Amino acid sequence: METTKEVRLLRRPTGIPNPSDFEIRESPLPPLDDGEVRLRSILLSVDPYLRPLIGKAEAIGQIVPGSGLAQIEESRAKGFREGDLVRHFGGLRDKMNMPVAGLTRFSRRPELSLTTQLHALGGIGLCAYGGLIGTGQLKAGHQVFVSAAAGAVGSLAVQIAKLKGCYVVGSASTPEKSDWIVRELGADRSISYRSQPVAESLKAAMPKGIDLYFDNVGGDHLDAALPLMNQFGRIAVCGMISSYADDKPGVKNLAEIIYRRVNIQGFGFTDFDELQVPFEREMSQWITSGQLKFFDTVLGGIERAPEALIGLFTGRNIGKMLIQVSNETV
Amino acid sequence: METTKEVRLLRRPTGIPNPSDFEIRESPLPPLDDGEVRLRSILLSVDPYLRPLIGKAEAIGQIVPGSGLAQIEESRAKGFREGDLVRHFGGLRDKMNMPVAGLTRFSRRPELSLTTQLHALGGIGLCAYGGLIGTGQLKAGHQVFVSAAAGAVGSLAVQIAKLKGCYVVGSASTPEKSDWIVRELGADRSISYRSQPVAESLKAAMPKGIDLYFDNVGGDHLDAALPLMNQFGRIAVCGMISSYADDKPGVKNLAEIIYRRVNIQGFGFTDFDELQVPFEREMSQWITSGQLKFFDTVLGGIERAPEALIGLFTGRNIGKMLIQVSNETV
Numbered sequence: 001m002e003t004t005k006e007v008r009l010l011r012r013p014t015g016i017p018n019p020s021d022f023e024i025r026e027s028p029l030p031p032l033d034d035g036e037v038r039l040r041s042i043l044l045s046v047d048p049y050l051r052p053l054i055g056k057a058e059a060i061g062q063i064v065p066g067s068g069l070a071q072i073e074e075s076r077a078k079g080f081r082e083g084d085l086v087r088h089f090g091g092l093r094d095k096m097n098m099p100v101a102g103l104t105r106f107s108r109r110p111e112l113s114l115t116t117q118l119h120a121l122g123g124i125g126l127c128a129y130g131g132l133i134g135t136g137q138l139k140a141g142h143q144v145f146v147s148a149a150a151g152a153v154g155s156l157a158v159q160i161a162k163l164k165g166c167y168v169v170g171s172a173s174t175p176e177k178s179d180w181i182v183r184e185l186g187a188d189r190s191i192s193y194r195s196q197p198v199a200e201s202l203k204a205a206m207p208k209g210i211d212l213y214f215d216n217v218g219g220d221h222l223d224a225a226l227p228l229m230n231q232f233g234r235i236a237v238c239g240m241i242s243s244y245a246d247d248k249p250g251v252k253n254l255a256e257i258i259y260r261r262v263n264i265q266g267f268g269f270t271d272f273d274e275l276q277v278p279f280e281r282e283m284s285q286w287i288t289s290g291q292l293k294f295f296d297t298v299l300g301g302i303e304r305a306p307e308a309l310i311g312l313f314t315g316r317n318i319g320k321m322l323i324q325v326s327n328e329t330v
Numbered sequence: 331m332e333t334t335k336e337v338r339l340l341r342r343p344t345g346i347p348n349p350s351d352f353e354i355r356e357s358p359l360p361p362l363d364d365g366e367v368r369l370r371s372i373l374l375s376v377d378p379y380l381r382p383l384i385g386k387a388e389a390i391g392q393i394v395p396g397s398g399l400a401q402i403e404e405s406r407a408k409g410f411r412e413g414d415l416v417r418h419f420g421g422l423r424d425k426m427n428m429p430v431a432g433l434t435r436f437s438r439r440p441e442l443s444l445t446t447q448l449h450a451l452g453g454i455g456l457c458a459y460g461g462l463i464g465t466g467q468l469k470a471g472h473q474v475f476v477s478a479a480a481g482a483v484g485s486l487a488v489q490i491a492k493l494k495g496c497y498v499v500g501s502a503s504t505p506e507k508s509d510w511i512v513r514e515l516g517a518d519r520s521i522s523y524r525s526q527p528v529a530e531s532l533k534a535a536m537p538k539g540i541d542l543y544f545d546n547v548g549g550d551h552l553d554a555a556l557p558l559m560n561q562f563g564r565i566a567v568c569g570m571i572s573s574y575a576d577d578k579p580g581v582k583n584l585a586e587i588i589y590r591r592v593n594i595q596g597f598g599f600t601d602f603d604e605l606q607v608p609f610e611r612e613m614s615q616w617i618t619s620g621q622l623k624f625f626d627t628v629l630g631g632i633e634r635a636p637e638a639l640i641g642l643f644t645g646r647n648i649g650k651m652l653i654q655v656s657n658e659t660v
């Protein structure tokens with residue numbers, strides 16, 4: 001019988017997840033039912049949004065959720081053939097039987113790297129573009145702060161804001177990443193938040209205040225940004241990775257939004273249907289012309305999925321965090 | 331020589347101000363300069379926004395700021411005559427010499443009570459109306475939560491939301507005030523936040539979630555409202571009286587704005603120029619027809635101004651907090 005290796009949650013993580021919160025379990029895969037396909041994972045996507053999902057009581061004992069790119073190995077569904085590529089939300093495992101209803105077909109564009117095509121032109125890219133242009137109402141000349149700027153969404157947001165003619169400051173955990181944000185992404189300034197309190201270094205880096213804060217962090221970053229916001233400035237909230245810790249400290253400077261008339265809006269990439277056309281046009285052009293780069297951190301093997309997930313919260317990745325499950329190039 | 335009684339700040343308050351943070355000082359008033367008028371206070375307005383102002387180092391030793399209605403006692407300014415009524419931002423004192431540049435003329439409408447005319451049809455009313463209709467984009471049928479609903483702005487916001495056809499829940503410090511919000515203001519439900527944690531009682535009072543939260547409190551109220559917000563719900567932030575304490579705890583549930591696509595917007599009454607006409611029309615009609623009531627808590631004598639200011643933070647007032655400095659009816 002076919003088997004699969006699955007990443008299962010053994011217990012509810014407290015704060016940053018621990019390797020012992022997970023196990024890799026080999027399980028039998030039953031024969032396919034009608035309307036199902038058997039998928040073999042190629043790439044699995046590991047993202048901060050998984051942290052709140054594995055914090056829920058009902059997640060214990062279950063396969064850790066997640067999306068990925070996979071190839072059909074066997075099909076009992078009409079119109080889906082062996083060898084086809086699909087995107088799925090089937091969780092962190094190397095093989096799976098899936099009904100085709102939740103799958104999205106994927107056509108390889110060989111002129112782009114696979115991860116660029118999947119993510120920069122997918123949900124990650126649309127988060128960065130839509131969060132800035134839609135939610136954030138970005139205009140040329142804006143003073144823009146992007147937190148977690150070495151991350152998947154942040155590294156795109158910095159580059160897009162620069163391409164749109166803004167003054168851009170990014171934050172990252174270490175001095176090395178902070179340097180990288182200026183050198184590789186083209187940010188005007190960057191701050192390293194483990195070596196110095198964010199509030200001080202952000203104030204020094206943004207002498208003209210902040211018109212738009214693209215927030216991936218929350219917590220101390222949000223507290224640092226609020227007193228620097230310009231009148232009627234906007235905070236577009238993509239993520240609050242700091243708030244996934246169990247013992248989070250809380251945001252203290254929210255009253256600033258009254259004096260400064262700040263607007264804070266949470267968003268996700270599904271909010272930007274009306275931006276899909278300009279997004280694909282502009283992003284494709286920036287990518288193929290080399291004006292915008294997409295970075296990723298790829299770990300090999302399903303066994304390393306827990307390490308990848310934990311690494312998101314310890315600052316391990318530059319750009320998108322991925323698991324390459326099979327070595328095949330597609 | 332003329333003298334005036336002034337409320338001066340002796341030291342920076344920590345948390346809720348203390349009577350010993352203030353002194354009432356009698357000072358001489360110099361003769362008028364050209365372009366100045368001498369004002370005799372009738373009413374002084376005591377509001378939560380004063381708390382952060384007296385928390386600043388530069389406020390120590392100064393007259394506590396504040397606005398009021400006053401009568402001109404003597405004039406050396408063209409077009410301003412003895413007996414005229416004006417609104418000023420001259421601070422908490424019984425008499426003052428003021429240049430006329432910062433004054434606003436006031437015409438008495440005898441069919442309205444003085445405080446209704448000054449506040450319900452002034453900045454307080456426009457805060458409630460504009461915060462709901464403009465910032466909050468209130469629609470009939472919305473599920474609306476108003477915190478500090480027995481206060482000046484909150485008590486108007488509850489009534490306006492009811493007049494607009496919404497389900498409305500208000501919060502107040504004590505069970506007595508909580509009852510009053512339902513009985514006098516017409517709220518559907520109310521919660522008393524000193525007797526029970528806000529999160530539990532709010533959840534029970536709003537089974538259909540929250541479309542619009544009119545926030546006067548921040549802190550635990552905001553943390554309670556965030557997980558109850560409906561998708562694309564709005565939080566219109568008028569004040570965060572809980573955050574004026576020095577040892578404020580911080581807001582922990584902000585990540586909810588991502589999953590729930592919440593919009594948070596800080597505002598002030600000066601933001602609603604385009605609503606001035608419908609505001610005056612609707613409010614005047616509601617007030618003269620008796621559909622909307624304006625409540626105030628009036629303490630007599632400039633000596634009681636510190637007590638009034640402290641009372642804002644200990645839940646002493648119902649409606650607008652005022653000092654009546656002179657007994658004259660105008």
